[in-house]
Amino acid sequence: MEFQFGEKEERLRTEIREFVKAEMPPHYIGKYFEEETNDEDWAFSMAMSKKLAQKGWLTMSWPKEYGGMDASRWERVVFAEEASYWGIPGLGMGISGTAWVGPSLMLFGTEEQKKKYIPQIATGEPDGVWCTGYSEPDAGSDMAAMQTSAIRDGDAYVINGQKVWTSCAHYARWLWLACRTDPEAKKKHQGLSLIIVDMKSPGLTVRPLENYVGGHVFNELFFKDVRVPVKNLVGVEGKGWSQLMTALSFERGTAIGTTASAQRLLDELVIYTKGTGQIKQPEIRQKLARLAIDIEAARVMAHEVVWMETVGKPVLHEPSRDKAFGDMLQEKLGRIGSDIIGVFSQMDPAAYKNRWSRLRGAFEHLYHYNIGFAIAAGTTDTQRNIMGQFGLQLPRAY
Amino acid sequence: MDYSIGKEQEMLRKSAREFFEKECPKEKVRELKTDPRAYDPKMWKKMVKLGFQGLAIPEEFGGMDGDFVELALFMEEVGRNIVPMPYYSTVALCALPLMAYGSDKQKEAFLPGIAEKGDIWTLAQTEDKGNNEASEIQLTAEEKDDTYLLNGTKIFVPYAHVATRMLVAARTSNEDDPQTGVTLFIVDPKHDGIRIEGIPTVARDGRCGVVFENVQVAKADILGPVDEGWDILDDIQQQGALLKAAEMSGGAQAAFEIVLAYAKERKQFDKPIGQYQAVQFRLVDMRTDLDSLKYMVRKAAWHIAAGKPSRLLNSAAKAKANEVYDNVGHYGIYLHGAIGWTEEMDIGLYHLRTRSMIYDCGGTDLHLEIIARELEEKVPDFIELWGSAS
Numbered sequence: 001m002e003f004q005f006g007e008k009e010e011r012l013r014t015e016i017r018e019f020v021k022a023e024m025p026p027h028y029i030g031k032y033f034e035e036e037t038n039d040e041d042w043a044f045s046m047a048m049s050k051k052l053a054q055k056g057w058l059t060m061s062w063p064k065e066y067g068g069m070d071a072s073r074w075e076r077v078v079f080a081e082e083a084s085y086w087g088i089p090g091l092g093m094g095i096s097g098t099a100w101v102g103p104s105l106m107l108f109g110t111e112e113q114k115k116k117y118i119p120q121i122a123t124g125e126p127d128g129v130w131c132t133g134y135s136e137p138d139a140g141s142d143m144a145a146m147q148t149s150a151i152r153d154g155d156a157y158v159i160n161g162q163k164v165w166t167s168c169a170h171y172a173r174w175l176w177l178a179c180r181t182d183p184e185a186k187k188k189h190q191g192l193s194l195i196i197v198d199m200k201s202p203g204l205t206v207r208p209l210e211n212y213v214g215g216h217v218f219n220e221l222f223f224k225d226v227r228v229p230v231k232n233l234v235g236v237e238g239k240g241w242s243q244l245m246t247a248l249s250f251e252r253g254t255a256i257g258t259t260a261s262a263q264r265l266l267d268e269l270v271i272y273t274k275g276t277g278q279i280k281q282p283e284i285r286q287k288l289a290r291l292a293i294d295i296e297a298a299r300v301m302a303h304e305v306v307w308m309e310t311v312g313k314p315v316l317h318e319p320s321r322d323k324a325f326g327d328m329l330q331e332k333l334g335r336i337g338s339d340i341i342g343v344f345s346q347m348d349p350a351a352y353k354n355r356w357s358r359l360r361g362a363f364e365h366l367y368h369y370n371i372g373f374a375i376a377a378g379t380t381d382t383q384r385n386i387m388g389q390f391g392l393q394l395p396r397a398y
Numbered sequence: 399m400d401y402s403i404g405k406e407q408e409m410l411r412k413s414a415r416e417f418f419e420k421e422c423p424k425e426k427v428r429e430l431k432t433d434p435r436a437y438d439p440k441m442w443k444k445m446v447k448l449g450f451q452g453l454a455i456p457e458e459f460g461g462m463d464g465d466f467v468e469l470a471l472f473m474e475e476v477g478r479n480i481v482p483m484p485y486y487s488t489v490a491l492c493a494l495p496l497m498a499y500g501s502d503k504q505k506e507a508f509l510p511g512i513a514e515k516g517d518i519w520t521l522a523q524t525e526d527k528g529n530n531e532a533s534e535i536q537l538t539a540e541e542k543d544d545t546y547l548l549n550g551t552k553i554f555v556p557y558a559h560v561a562t563r564m565l566v567a568a569r570t571s572n573e574d575d576p577q578t579g580v581t582l583f584i585v586d587p588k589h590d591g592i593r594i595e596g597i598p599t600v601a602r603d604g605r606c607g608v609v610f611e612n613v614q615v616a617k618a619d620i621l622g623p624v625d626e627g628w629d630i631l632d633d634i635q636q637q638g639a640l641l642k643a644a645e646m647s648g649g650a651q652a653a654f655e656i657v658l659a660y661a662k663e664r665k666q667f668d669k670p671i672g673q674y675q676a677v678q679f680r681l682v683d684m685r686t687d688l689d690s691l692k693y694m695v696r697k698a699a700w701h702i703a704a705g706k707p708s709r710l711l712n713s714a715a716k717a718k719a720n721e722v723y724d725n726v727g728h729y730g731i732y733l734h735g736a737i738g739w740t741e742e743m744d745i746g747l748y749h750l751r752t753r754s755m756i757y758d759c760g761g762t763d764l765h766l767e768i769i770a771r772e773l774e775e776k777v778p779d780f781i782e783l784w785g786s787a788s
Contacts, residue, residue, distance in 0.1 A: 027784055300690055391685060394673060397673055
């Protein structure tokens with residue numbers, strides 16, 4: 001038993017903090033999904049991607065031959081903690097790029113694909129920004145029900161259909177598309193394929209979808225006879241489902257980042273309430289203390305999952321547990337923080353530079369965006385279903 | 399970072415679990431509810447033979463020299479089986495402070511008795527304000543020649559009626575800051591002037607009221623420095639809170655296993671009740687609470703063992719334990735339906751202990767306040783890096 005990081009990890013932590021001091025505006029607070037919502041933040045995040053790439057941190061978990069660092073799991077934890085605490089933007093290359101497109105291409109891509117696409121991601125180029133097309137209007141949790149088709153015509157696939165909730169499509173250079181190459185397949189999990197689509201292709205339309213607070217994070221994609229060269233097929237035609245499952249397992253992150261960003265916001269609230277004098281009020285003290293307990297709870301669970309992976313213990317329901325708990329934590333944090341900043345919490349999160357906005361709009365943002373987090377990547381209650389079924393071995397409730 | 403339990407730790411856990419399962423089945427727990435001693439002296443003696451009382455006591459005083467993590471793991475097992483006994487008061491509340499603050503003479507005189515003979519000890523701290531704060535300590539100790547005269551009343555003192563010795567927190571001087579002027583005395587409960595009466599707590603866990611009338615205690619029987627006993631009590635409170643949290647973690651885990659098994663077996667409308675989402679989600683949330691509590695306790699214990707105790711981690715673990723144990727006890731009964739509310743089911747035995755455990759070494763509000771103070775005093779990383787915002 002040992003509850004501390006090693007020297008190597010602590011050195012990395014120090015190095016990241018030096019980087020933050022040198023490269024980030026003082027008192028910057030990161031906000032999830034903010035970078036996609038406007039050109040100015042996007043430009044800053046792309047500049048940071050480039051700098052992170054130069055440090056080797058953008059794709060630190062990748063093998064060295066692909067521009068990574070072969071970083072250990074605990075080094076990755078430290079990086080995720082620091083990146084989230086300081087709010088370093090630009091880690092994802094359009095969310096998809098570093099997390100699952102790169103690693104999936106390493107496994108299933110052709111040599112040509114690996115040479116062309118992986119370096120663009122690893123070096124933080126604008127051409128390395130990806131978006132992902134899985135969900136459709138009638139294929140949400142039941143993803144295999146997707147209908148968008150890619151039909152072979154000579155040396156091209158002709159794509160028709162619609163994708164939805166496509167984050168970052170408005171900045172992405174490439175699309176990681178799951179679609180149906182065999183509409184005649186007997187079962188819905190069969191006849192699916194993964195195809196790389198150029199976002200500049202004729203016939204492909206991106207329609208922005210604004211969320212309820214006016215933020216533009218995701219989009220709808222419409223395909224009308226979009227022609228894509230056959231060489232853009234990833235892996236084996238018709239075997240898309242198993243490749244997708246692998247890609248999704250890369251997507252299933254840990255709760256390390258959300259925990260560290262919650263820690264930052266708690267720290268901000270402590271300093272803020274010291275400034276306003278609110279910290280002397282017993283009910284404020286109790287709320288802050290309860291947040292500290294929840295953050296510690298989230299942290300020990302997130303670290304447990306990483307530890308399980310390092311010792312080869314099978315990870316089952318634990319990521320669902322941590323997602324559900326993290327959702328609840330963000331909800332509390334959003335509400336408590338908003339209550340603390342009081343009347344100023346009615347500001348539009350996009351107006352964070354306005355003089356009446358407090359703490360760079362962090363709580364106005366969290367208050368509205370935490371609802372989105374609780375829905376994204378499996379709702380809180382979907383995670384509870386998974387835990388009940390697989391963690392507690394109870395009969396399926398849904 | 400390593401969450402695994404070492405070989406020796408695992409052996410200890412296993413032997414403790416097997417011992418308590420064999421020696422203290424639930425029938426025994428029920429029997430002891432009506433036994434005025436509130437523990438089983440035979441089992442207590444067997445524990446001495448296995449070295450359990452001396453688990454964390456150094457070898458030179460007859461102990462096993464175990465560390466704080468082992469002690470916490472042992473407390474998890476005690477909690478699992480809800481064993482009624484004076485272990486916590488003897489070891490957590492007295493042996494540990496004797497080790498840390500006792501003079502060589504005191505250690506030689508008392509520690510081997512605990513480790514090798516099973517002497518029972520207890521701490522008399524709580525008074526009628528009942529808040530575990532320094533200001534509540536009003537029992538007076540007046541200097542008279544080379545003795546002190548103790549006058550006052552302590553309540554909810556565990557196992558005072560069967561104890562060999564008590565640590566008594568008394569006020570030796572009145573200063574503006576109530577944390578100054580507190581002194582700890584080592585007192586024989588059979589001493590002239592001490593009256594002990596049982597308090598009918600719902601857990602029947604040997605709680606006593608202890609009245610002191612001109613009880614004469616020699617200066618040699620003071621633990622630590624005069625007037626500076628609050629620092630020792632604070633230490634007892636921190637470590638004791640964590641060990642109680644470990645006991646509650648083990649207990650809540652066992653209670654959860656009972657209710658989970660019942661939810662799988664009990665059918666209504668032709669389905670196991672655990673299939674209903676309303677029931678299932680309660681169980682799922684309990685599981686999450688138990689996972690986090692377990693590791694919060696072990697992490698805090700590791701920090702103590704490694705010589706870098708964290709008040710935030712200790713108090714967070716106890717505050718969390720207070721809520722989790724209460725919740726699992728309450729809804730553990732509730733999810734059983736009416737049968738859970740009867741005496742014959744084991745789940746209720748766990749919940750009978752909820753209220754006393756919550757207040758052992760500090761209730762939730764007290765620990766929330768400790769956490770708040772830690773937050774207030776710590777300089778957050780972002781301020782350290784960037785300084786204060788303009």
